[in-house]
Amino acid sequence: MSFYDKLKFDANGLxxxxxxxxxxxxxxxxxWMNRAALEKTIETGRTHFWSRSRRKFWMKGESSGHxxxxxxxxxxCDGDTLLIQVEQTGAACHEGYQSCFFxxxxxxxxxxxxxQLQTPEQIYGKK
Amino acid sequence: MSFYDKLKFDANGLxxxxxxxxxxxxxxxxxWMNRAALEKTIETGRTHFWSRSRRKFWMKGESSGHxxxxxxxxxxCDGDTLLIQVEQTGAACHEGYQSCFFxxxxxxxxxxxxxQLQTPEQIYGKK
Numbered sequence: 001m002s003f004y005d006k007l008k009f010d011a012n013g014l015x016x017x018x019x020x021x022x023x024x025x026x027x028x029x030x031x032w033m034n035r036a037a038l039e040k041t042i043e044t045g046r047t048h049f050w051s052r053s054r055r056k057f058w059m060k061g062e063s064s065g066h067x068x069x070x071x072x073x074x075x076x077c078d079g080d081t082l083l084i085q086v087e088q089t090g091a092a093c094h095e096g097y098q099s100c101f102f103x104x105x106x107x108x109x110x111x112x113x114x115x116q117l118q119t120p121e122q123i124y125g126k127k
Numbered sequence: 128m129s130f131y132d133k134l135k136f137d138a139n140g141l142x143x144x145x146x147x148x149x150x151x152x153x154x155x156x157x158x159w160m161n162r163a164a165l166e167k168t169i170e171t172g173r174t175h176f177w178s179r180s181r182r183k184f185w186m187k188g189e190s191s192g193h194x195x196x197x198x199x200x201x202x203x204c205d206g207d208t209l210l211i212q213v214e215q216t217g218a219a220c221h222e223g224y225q226s227c228f229f230x231x232x233x234x235x236x237x238x239x240x241x242x243q244l245q246t247p248e249q250i251y252g253k254k
Binding site for chain 2: 020
């Protein structure tokens, strides 16, 4: 049986994909895939997603060079979420942090919980 | 500034919450919260969610006893996903695995990647 038969894409044909750095266990980001993005991810060994806001297919790192080499793809009991283990080049977050989850809740606010490795200008150039 | 101001709940008032076991780094599950579930999670220190299929507020472990003690709540750069660090009692998955992500994709199929700790009957009793 193909594992695709176990997956449930939502009404928009999308499934959320959690991306975890295999070496450190750090959860880096969450983004959405349609079936074509998942097929391309498997075919190329690089993560590909569907941007809901830009309505556009994209490869992680296509602008920044911060690509993700896929090491494992798991799916959950309900078949409606993916967990992808990767080797991350550079910062995963477009704001220059290792992980997009760089802010943690604190009483009455939040804190930045990890160092910024690069500024967006360093990653993408001045705009 | 309240961190709630940084969060974007979707059109249905929901935000996905990734749950990670702090001690091991294992990603355990992904479920959805509305604002009330998030507030209850913060207030009680136990994860609460909104079930989209059952249209019901629920506490993780309310039937199984497999509760999650909250250690940290992070949110991503876009403010549209949560990452919650927990101490997990028992198996996180209702199918008796430590993680809901117990299946990994393989060429032409998938494999079970971790041992089943308990059967659902052992957790929930015979139905």
